[in-house]
Amino acid sequence: MKFHPYNLSRERLLDFYKNLLWPRLIEEKMLLLLRQGKISKWFSGIGQEAISVGATMALQQDEWIMPLHRNLGVFTCRNMPLNKLFKQWQGDLDGYTKGRERSFHFGSKEHHICGMISHLGPQLSVADGVALAYKLRKEQKVSLAFTGEGGTSEGEFHEALNVAAVWDLPVIFLVENNGYGLSTPVSEQYRCQQLSDRGKGYGMEAVTIDGNNVLEVYHIIKGIREYCIREQKPYLVECMTFRMRGHEEASGTRYVPKELMEEWAKKDPITNYEEWLVKEGILGNEEITTTRNELKQKIEKELAPNSARLGETYAPVAEEPTSAQSSLDEVYCKEATSTSETAHHGTPSLKVEGTSVRFIDAISSGLRQSLRKHPNLILMGQDIAEYGGVFKITEGFVTEFGKERVRNTPICESAIIGTALGLSLEGFKSMVEMQFADFVTMGFNQIVNNLAKIYYRWGQNADVVIRMPTGAGVGAGPFHSQSNEAWFVHTSGLKVVYPSTPYDAKGLLNAAFNDPNPILYFEHKALYRSITGPVPEEYYTVEIGKANQVQTGVDISIITYGSGVHWAIAYAAEHLDISLDILDLRTLLPIDYEAIRYSVKKTGKVLVLHEDSLTGGIGGEVVAWIAEHCFEWLDAPVMRCASLDTPIPFNTELEQTFLAKARLNDYVQKLIDY
Template identity: 70%
Template sequence: MLFDRKNLSNTQLLQMYRSLIYPRLIEEKMLVLLRQGKISKWFSGIGQEAIAVGATLALQQDEWIMPLHRNLGVFTARNMPLHQLFNQWQGNKNGYSKGRERSFHFGSQEHHICGMISHLGPQLAIADGVALAYKLQQKNKVSLAFTGEGGTSEGDFHEALNIAAVWDLPVIFLIENNGYALSTPVKQQYRCINLADKAKGYGMDAVTIDGNNILSVYETVKGVREHCIKNQKPYLIECTTFRMRGHEEASGTKYVPQELFALWERKDPIKNFEVYLQDQNVIDEEGIGAIRDSIKKNIEEELALADIKAAPISISSSMEIADVYAAHEQSELLLNVDENNVSEKRFIEAIKEGLHQSLKEDENVILMGQDIAAYGGAFKVTEGFVEAFGKERIRNTPICESAVIGAALGLSLEGYKAVVEMQFADFATMAFNQIVNNLAKIHYRWGQSAQVVIRMPTGGGVGAGPFHSQSNEAWFAHVPGLKIVYPSTPRDAKGLLIAAINDPNPVLFFEHKALYRSISGPVPNDMYEVEIGKASIVQTGEDLLIITYGMGVIWAADYASEHPEISIAILDLRTLLPLDYETIEKMVEKTGRVLVLHEDTLTGGVGAEIAAWVNEHCFNMLDAPVMRCASLDTPIPFNKELEANFMARGRLHETIQQLLNF
């Protein structure tokens, strides 16, 4: 192994050695504790330490890193206290995730580390978002994301590289090519000679280096960092290495040819660096032993400290629920509306005004989506925004929904408020993992807020067929950590959108396409918020209560006006997650008969949850069973007559009569 110290002093080389040996000695201790049952699982990075340590030392301390579960050297090189890391690995409340996450599936804003989720690929796009934030702030910084050779097969890898290249982002993608994705060898992962070759397809520079040579890793990442900053371009580094232990300890290594271990043992990053340091007269064998002994002593002291601090977890369900969302109180100023300063606006105009005023009020608001810039979006909501706010803030994206949502999360790490337009709500399936596993869980996992709004043009009635008309809000209403907003009036659309943008939690904002230009109403001209999580009483009544949202509110109001002989109360939920159970209960008590109406299909819809809750909590108030009126359990068809037959509206009268006659 050829080392080149360049201009590094003896002191720097010794510090690098300490940083390199530290995670190895921690791991050796962890393997002992694993056998003793004191930790439950371990993903070993033995043999790969030079990559994590070298890359981290080459960056500035306040530059974000997105590591994997074999990158202990990232955490130690960022000087995270070992006793707190040990608490994390034990699942203790004093760990970084309060016992809610395992091993390295966590992050720390203080240390500028954003930990992985098990799906591996999504963190690459988060690095895009952080790099975009640096670019917008004109900071001379880069972000760095780790992936393995197996992760390069995931769509997230390709989306992240593509968006980084298209947007000219200062981000480093670092591949740890250790030969095996769990047990799958590289020959079953890809056909290119080097993974660095994949960068060429994205117009990106790349290099393949010896990942076991810490000086090579350090100097390469340092030089690439300078290149990315100077040229405002991304870069791909492939580090060749080998995994000396199993994917995790329980998986073993029987699937690996044993001769590979002998080969890579001779390439051990620590042993070779120790030989080099002795050859350079930087340190002798006695000095190496002293450093090892000192670090081992420190490890034992840190573990003892962890034992002292690690009290048993006191389970509090209320605390668990409270930590799902980042705390947020809406501004009183924005809740006070000047009713003398209103204008008649269509639904789409109210949304447009809410976006425009938010962009004008806060320079940290960034809009992203397909065709939203010069074209103005599929529904022309953002038409004229580029001229008003520029292409840096009104950003056209490639067709890569997953990477865009990941980038939005990365922006939020640096304090931005990202608003993403799904061209159609149906297309959120392409970003489903980012939404339900990354955005939704990040605050519960390690206290990081995700200030991201995803605009979801939704619903049928416009003859758009199965892939442009779905009502998919129920898919997401099941996910703790998300907020689901679904307005039915122009006034609520503007106020709820502004509230969503100012909320530190991820919000899915559903906009019914058929309402865009079909309804109008009085909308305050100034900025204001409508409280998220608070239902609206559309009208009171005594015979029955219709609980609904979105287009269902229009259907219910139309039916009530057509049947004045029935005293109908209508409750517009406005927010589907969290639900306003308090108002639901009050309204149920006044009528005793409840119908839940929604455009979504019947089975598994939001109406099922509401009906179940009313049955459990309001049974004594009921004069009849809670009934649901929803669309057919089929995909939504294209033909207008078939679509009308699909819709819940056509069964509303029949369901109401059945409820009244019970």
């Protein structure tokens, strides 16, 4: 292995040595503790340290890095204290994630590190978002995201590279090609000669380098950083290396040919660099011994506060008793933008003053006013710029706010949601428009595993609103009509909003942009131009998490939301002999259970009405809660009226039969007759 000093000082060359040696010695200690049963799991980066160390040292300390689970060198080069890292690895409450996450699946805003989730690819898109934030602020910075050769097979890799190229983002994508994805060799992962060849296909520069040569990694990444800043473009780097341990320690390396292990052992990044330093007279044998001893002593000192634990078998403990409530209290970030709120719960709505506008215009008004209120708000979606979106909600926005803030996107739903999270790391707010709610499946992982869990995992909020044009009744067929809100109500960390009136549509949307948590904002397509109502011209909000009493009654409670509200109102108008109490949930996560209780106590008979299919719909959750908490007030079984358990048909007559509205009268009569 040939090393070139690149005019680096002796002190700097020795810094590289210590920064390489430090994570190696930590790993050796952790492997010992693993065998003794004092930590639970370990993903080794032995043999790959030069990549983490070289790349991190090439960046500024305040530039975001998105590492994987074999990048201990990133964490140590950012000077994260070993004592706290060790507590993280043990699952202690005073680790970086309070015992909620494993090994390197966490981040630290202080150190500008955003750790991975187990799905490998999503951090690449997050790096896009950080780079976009730098670009918007005209800061001379880059972001850097790690992935492995196996991760390049994931769709997120291709989406993230495409978005970075199309938007000219200053981001470095670094592939650690260590030859195996767990036990699967590269011959079964891809067919291109080198992964860097893929860069050209995305319109970006790319290079393959020796990942075991720390000076080469540093020098090339440093030059690439300067290129990305100067040209405002992304770059793909493939670092050739080898994993000398198993995927994780329990998996072993029996699937690796012995001669291959021997070949790569000769390319050890630390041994070779150490020998070169000695040969060049930069480092002496006595200094090697001294340095190693000092670092080993430092490890023991850092672990000393855990010395009582080190004599025990692994069993995470807490400094303080844990409680279910403490966990529940930290699912959501509570630092919302302060506003003047208008909301009601459990009582009839006050009369709303304002000009009568369509549902769709109320949404557009809310977007405009929130863009004016929040200069850091970015809108992203397919065709939302000059075209104004397929429903024309953002028509004319580009003229007022410009293309930097109203951004057309490639058809990369997952990468755009990841980009939104990256923007949030740098203090931006963002809105992502799904062209149709059905298409959100392409970004499902980013929503339910990245956005929803990041605050609970390590205290980083995701200030993202995803607009979801949803619902049937417009003859659009199975893939443009689905009511998929229940998918997300099941996911802790998300908030799910579903307005039914123009007033609520604007107020809830404004409130969503003030809320620092990820919000799924469902807007029913059939209501866009069919529903009108009074909406104040001035800015206002409607509180998230509070239901709205549409009308009061004493015979039957209809608990509903979205199009169901209008079905219930129309039914009540046609059946004046039945006193219906209609409650519009408005927010599905969190649900206003107190408003539900209030309605149930008034009538004793309850019908939960929703457009979604019956099985697995949110109605089942509401019914279960009522049965558990309101049983003593019930005079009849709680019933559900929902759409059929079939895909949504295209034919409009079949669609009307599919919808819950077709069976509303039957269920009301059952309750009346009970």
